[in-house]
Amino acid sequence: MMNSPQPPVSSPGFPFDPAEVAPRLLAWYGSHGRDLPWRHTRDPYRVWLAEIMLQQTTVAAVIPYYQRFLGTFPDVAALAAAPLEQVIARWAGLGYYSRARNLHRAARVVAGDYGGRFPTTVDGLTALPGVGRSTAGAIVSIAFDRPAPILDGNVRRVLVRLFAYADDPRSALAERRLWGWAEALLCRERPHAYAQAIMDLGATVCTPRAPACPECPLIELCLSRRQGVERQLPAARRPRPVPVRRQVALLAEVEGHYLLRPRPAEGFLGGLWELPVADLRDGELPLAAARRLAAELGLSGNGVAIGRLKHAYSHFTLQLDLVRVQARPGGRVADDGWHWQAPAQLATTPLHGAHRKALDRFLRPAAPTPADE
Numbered sequence: 001m002m003n004s005p006q007p008p009v010s011s012p013g014f015p016f017d018p019a020e021v022a023p024r025l026l027a028w029y030g031s032h033g034r035d036l037p038w039r040h041t042r043d044p045y046r047v048w049l050a051e052i053m054l055q056q057t058t059v060a061a062v063i064p065y066y067q068r069f070l071g072t073f074p075d076v077a078a079l080a081a082a083p084l085e086q087v088i089a090r091w092a093g094l095g096y097y098s099r100a101r102n103l104h105r106a107a108r109v110v111a112g113d114y115g116g117r118f119p120t121t122v123d124g125l126t127a128l129p130g131v132g133r134s135t136a137g138a139i140v141s142i143a144f145d146r147p148a149p150i151l152d153g154n155v156r157r158v159l160v161r162l163f164a165y166a167d168d169p170r171s172a173l174a175e176r177r178l179w180g181w182a183e184a185l186l187c188r189e190r191p192h193a194y195a196q197a198i199m200d201l202g203a204t205v206c207t208p209r210a211p212a213c214p215e216c217p218l219i220e221l222c223l224s225r226r227q228g229v230e231r232q233l234p235a236a237r238r239p240r241p242v243p244v245r246r247q248v249a250l251l252a253e254v255e256g257h258y259l260l261r262p263r264p265a266e267g268f269l270g271g272l273w274e275l276p277v278a279d280l281r282d283g284e285l286p287l288a289a290a291r292r293l294a295a296e297l298g299l300s301g302n303g304v305a306i307g308r309l310k311h312a313y314s315h316f317t318l319q320l321d322l323v324r325v326q327a328r329p330g331g332r333v334a335d336d337g338w339h340w341q342a343p344a345q346l347a348t349t350p351l352h353g354a355h356r357k358a359l360d361r362f363l364r365p366a367a368p369t370p371a372d373e
């Protein structure tokens with residue numbers, strides 16, 4: 001752990017004049033700010049949608065989803081009126097699906113309880129499902145042009161470095177300090193531009209591994225730069241071992257149709273579709289697990305292993321074996337909720353990420369060989 005001067009918590013002492021930060025950021029933003037689709041609007045619905053999509057997801061990945069989502073749900077009334085399955089289908093591929101379910105719930109609250117108008121305060125917005133303090137701060141600043149602190153990943157990193165905060169930035173103490181600094185640096189005159197400027201600085205200049213300090217408008221103020229520790233901050237989290245979960249998924253086929261079902265709406269990957277799947281028991285081989293699973297479903301037929309992949313989730317890594325089972329026509333599947341999907345439906349079914357990856361990787365039609373041409 002590094003030793004560096006730390007401002008006291010209750011009355012943050014500043015290593016620079018805090019009033020200098022906003023003008024420098026705004027001047028830089030005028031020529032270096034990013035031109036993003038959600039920057040062309042102050043519509044709280046669109047600002048909210050972008051902020052939710054940007055949680056845990058990069059700008060490049062969000063842009064096409066944001067545009068497609070708005071094409072289907074142009075306003076909060078359209079989103080509130082849509083069935084959850086349609087919202088999940090539009091979200092499929094973006095990950096962290098609880099965001100889509102919360103988005104839908106929040107839209108129904110705004111449409112039903114607020115007459116279609118978004119709350120305009122941080123407290124009002126944080127009462128909506130899926131909206132935390134930082135997201136609410138971004139919406140208040142950007143949509144309503146009122147100063148409110150933001151502490152997303154980019155802003156957090158800028159502040160940690162600006163103040164050379166050397167301890168664990170995820171501790172409760174760090175949380176209090178960072179929110180205090182975010183509040184103290186706010187711009188009262190142009191909150192809308194300031195919020196975007198500090199987020200952009202973190203995203204494009206004060207980047208995680210290699211901050212481009214010579215291009216930074218805050219270089220003369222930045223304490224970690226003065227101390228030469230900017231690349232060592234924020235302090236690294238001690239890596240935790242990631243557990244591996246081993247599963248087998250069945251590609252059960254009858255006359256070109258595949259067995260799939262939607263997962264329950266609540267919980268992990270809620271509302272997304274899946275293949276029949278089972279955890280491998282201790283020492284169990286994938287083909288044995290596939291036979292057990294097929295028998296539980298009332299399917300007969302031998303299994304053939306067709307591939308294995310790994311898929312990373314935030315809290316575990318999935319090792320998935322895919323086994324093809326040619327089932328007998330006319331057989332009944334033991335559990336409810338299963339559907340035999342035609343190949344044409346397969347492409348548009350909102351499968352969760354690991355099963356979509358498995359089908360894309362292993363179900364591709366074989367490339368034509370010279371003998372086929």
Ligand code: SF4
Binds near residue numbers: 213
């Ligand atoms: S000077 Fe460097 S470390 Fe400091 S805020 Fe700017 S980019 Fe980040």
